[in-house]
Amino acid sequence: MNGLESRRAGSRSILWAVLIILVIIYAFPFVYMLFTSFKTPIETNAIPPTILPNTWTIQNYVTALNTQGVLTSFLNSIQTAVLSTVISLMLAIPAAYAVTRFRTRLGRVFILVALVMRMVPAIVVGAPLISLFHSVGLSDTSLALAIAQATVSLPLSIWLMASFFEAVPDDLEEAARIDGCSRLGSLWRVVLPVTRGGVAVAAIFAFLASWNDFIFALLLTSVRAVTTPLEIANFQSQFGLDWGSMTSLAVLYSIPVILLTLILQRHIVAGLTLGAVKG
Amino acid sequence: MILPAALFLAVFVAWPLVQFIGNSFYHYNPIGDGPHTFVGFSNYVQAFTSPAFANSAWRTVAYTVIVVFFEFALGLIVALLFTALGDRSRVFRTIFLYPLMIAPIVAGLLWRFLLIDNSGIVNQLLYEAHLTSSPDQIQWLSDPNIALFAVALPDIWLTTSFISLVLFAGLQNIPADVIEAARIDGAGYPTLLFQVVIPLLRPVIAVALIVRGVDAARAFDVIVVQTQGGPQNSTETMSLLVYNTQISDGNPGLASAMGTIYLLVMMIVAVIAVLAIWRPGSDRA
Numbered sequence: 254m255n256g257l258e259s260r261r262a263g264s265r266s267i268l269w270a271v272l273i274i275l276v277i278i279y280a281f282p283f284v285y286m287l288f289t290s291f292k293t294p295i296e297t298n299a300i301p302p303t304i305l306p307n308t309w310t311i312q313n314y315v316t317a318l319n320t321q322g323v324l325t326s327f328l329n330s331i332q333t334a335v336l337s338t339v340i341s342l343m344l345a346i347p348a349a350y351a352v353t354r355f356r357t358r359l360g361r362v363f364i365l366v367a368l369v370m371r372m373v374p375a376i377v378v379g380a381p382l383i384s385l386f387h388s389v390g391l392s393d394t395s396l397a398l399a400i401a402q403a404t405v406s407l408p409l410s411i412w413l414m415a416s417f418f419e420a421v422p423d424d425l426e427e428a429a430r431i432d433g434c435s436r437l438g439s440l441w442r443v444v445l446p447v448t449r450g451g452v453a454v455a456a457i458f459a460f461l462a463s464w465n466d467f468i469f470a471l472l473l474t475s476v477r478a479v480t481t482p483l484e485i486a487n488f489q490s491q492f493g494l495d496w497g498s499m500t501s502l503a504v505l506y507s508i509p510v511i512l513l514t515l516i517l518q519r520h521i522v523a524g525l526t527l528g529a530v531k532g
Numbered sequence: 533m534i535l536p537a538a539l540f541l542a543v544f545v546a547w548p549l550v551q552f553i554g555n556s557f558y559h560y561n562p563i564g565d566g567p568h569t570f571v572g573f574s575n576y577v578q579a580f581t582s583p584a585f586a587n588s589a590w591r592t593v594a595y596t597v598i599v600v601f602f603e604f605a606l607g608l609i610v611a612l613l614f615t616a617l618g619d620r621s622r623v624f625r626t627i628f629l630y631p632l633m634i635a636p637i638v639a640g641l642l643w644r645f646l647l648i649d650n651s652g653i654v655n656q657l658l659y660e661a662h663l664t665s666s667p668d669q670i671q672w673l674s675d676p677n678i679a680l681f682a683v684a685l686p687d688i689w690l691t692t693s694f695i696s697l698v699l700f701a702g703l704q705n706i707p708a709d710v711i712e713a714a715r716i717d718g719a720g721y722p723t724l725l726f727q728v729v730i731p732l733l734r735p736v737i738a739v740a741l742i743v744r745g746v747d748a749a750r751a752f753d754v755i756v757v758q759t760q761g762g763p764q765n766s767t768e769t770m771s772l773l774v775y776n777t778q779i780s781d782g783n784p785g786l787a788s789a790m791g792t793i794y795l796l797v798m799m800i801v802a803v804i805a806v807l808a809i810w811r812p813g814s815d816r817a
Contacts, residue, residue: 255703255704255706255707255708255711256708256711256712256715257612257615257616257703257706257711257729258615258616258617258618259616259617265616265617268613268616268617269617271613272610272613272614272617272621272624273624275609275610275613276624276627276628279627279628279631279689279692280627280630282631282639282642282643282646282689283630283631283634283642285646285653286642286645289645298651299651300650300651300667301651301656301667302651302652302653302656304653340540343536344536344537344540345537347533347534347536347537348533348534348536348537348538350533351533351534352534359534360534363534363538366541367537367541369799369802369803370541370545370546372746372750372798372799372802373545373549373795373798373799374750374752374770374771374774374791374794374795374798375750375752375771376752376771376774376775376778376791377548377549377552377774377791377794377795378544378545378548378549378552380548380552380778380784380787380788381547381548381549381551381552381555382544382548384551385544385547385548385551400544401544403540403544404540404541404544404545407537407540407541408541411537461633464635465633465634465635465636465637467635467636467637467752467753467757468752468753482635482637482638485635485637485638485641486637486641486757489641489757496645499641499645500642500645503638503641503642506635506638507633507634507635507638510633510634511630511633511634513633514626514629514630514632514633515626518626518629521629521632522629522697522701
């Protein structure tokens with residue numbers, strides 16, 4: 254409430270109308286994908302296209318899930334995303350803590366370099382990583398893919414965690430240290446419990462970076478470690494253009510993260526707007 | 533305690549980078565153990581003299597400008613609407629958030645489906661609204677003149693939410709007395725917006741634009757699943773050109789030279805931007 258709200262009833266109703274139209278347009282693509290996933294193959298390619306299915310069927314879901322490799326890819330996606338999140342957080346938390354607590358010049362340079370690394374195009378790092386993982390026998394494994402994806406999420410995790418640690422007052426920790434806590438002890442027992450929300454935010458973003466990644470999966474996996482985004486993309490090359498199966502698998506793959514958004518909305522908004530608004 | 537993270541980034545980002553840059557001075561075949569021939573700067577000469585490289589560089593700039601411009605314009609309108617309507621718009625804010633969580637590759641494929649020439653729903657709706665004279669009048673993804681704009685649509689759809697959220701949060705932080713003072717001075721909404729609100733939001737706007745600009749310049753997933761760079765290379769941005777040169781043409785030396793130039797330009801822009809706007813670890817952080 255800062256005076257930017259509209260006060261007149263007349264203009265408020267116009268603004269509501271505009272907003273509702275915009276939101277409908279914005280929501281339409283996904284809703285249309287959802288409807289398409291329940292259409293019969295003939296109706297999917299019908300000219301002119303329909304919006305609501307004439308006959309509702311779950312045939313596309315059955316076909317998609319029975320396609321060779323799809324179920325495995327789901328398990329791979331989950332495994333890779335969890336691994337990648339753990340790697341990212343385990344490295345980011347101590348680093349961010351050190352940067353915010355010791356405030357050295359080196360720490361500042363480090364966080365800047367990390368941020369700049371986040372801007373390196375994936376294709377540049379991805380190609381040499383193929384031979385690196387090959388030489389240590391990690392070709393086509395979830396671990397290799399998780400590591401590659403963590404190169405993207407780690408800088409963001411460090412940045413987010415540093416912002417959250419910054420907000421923890423030094424006094425809180427000093428009390429713990431007087432009571433005989435080590436640095437690591439106070440990080441673990443005092444700082445992390447009060448920044449739980451921050452850890453959740455960093456975890457969500459690391460998870461999403463892995464879950465939604467396509468290019469690293471394309472470069473680093475071939476058979477065993479293939480994740481679902483590759484399977485979704487395969488529906489267009491392998492069997493011509495199988496929009497029915499593609500849309501149903503895309504819906505299945507998006508539902509977990511959409512639910513995550515609804516449940517953790519506050520945290521996600523906090524994470525997205527953090528640095529930007531404070532700066 | 534920084535060491536593990538620093539080592540990780542050194543091994544999995546810096547070292548591959550060094551190798552990538554090193555490759556740009558060689559000519560070799562990626563398949564088998566063919567000879568690595570040191571060729572000095574000839575890959576760079578080839579990159580700079582190739583029309584494909586120059587065209588792709590301009591396309592990347594154009595793509596980035598299109599994406600950032602539309603996201604900013606739409607994002608600002610939506611953020612102002614949310615602010616004007618206050619707390620009761622919360623449900624709509626949630627709906628607006630969801631595309632952010634969807635995989636870019638899903639968005640790319642979905643929009644390709646929406647934009648199919650003769651049976652796509654977008655063309656059908658335009659036709660039914662009498663905006664076009666036939667459902668296949670606009671060849672979104674197969675007309676080289678508009679394809680670059682069409683491939684940008686899913687990117688705009690996915691991340692306009694990000695800009696709105698950031699701007700919305702920034703708008704909430706504008707002190708009420710500043711707005712009140714301007715109103716007492718008789719400022720109407722447009723004056724208030726352009727003279728007071730936007731200048732106050734400047735740092736927030738800058739961060740949002742930089743984050744999105746860098747991401748748009750790196751876009752790969754969204755474009756590759758829609759057009760693979762076609763038609764007639766009209767959507768082949770830098771990421772795709774490097775990928776196609778590396779994988780499809782099997783010329784990693786040239787791809788590395790192109791990628792290195794691309795990377796250097798991005799880095800310079802990024803460092804200037806970060807230094808100018810966000811000073812990590814300082815008192816303002």
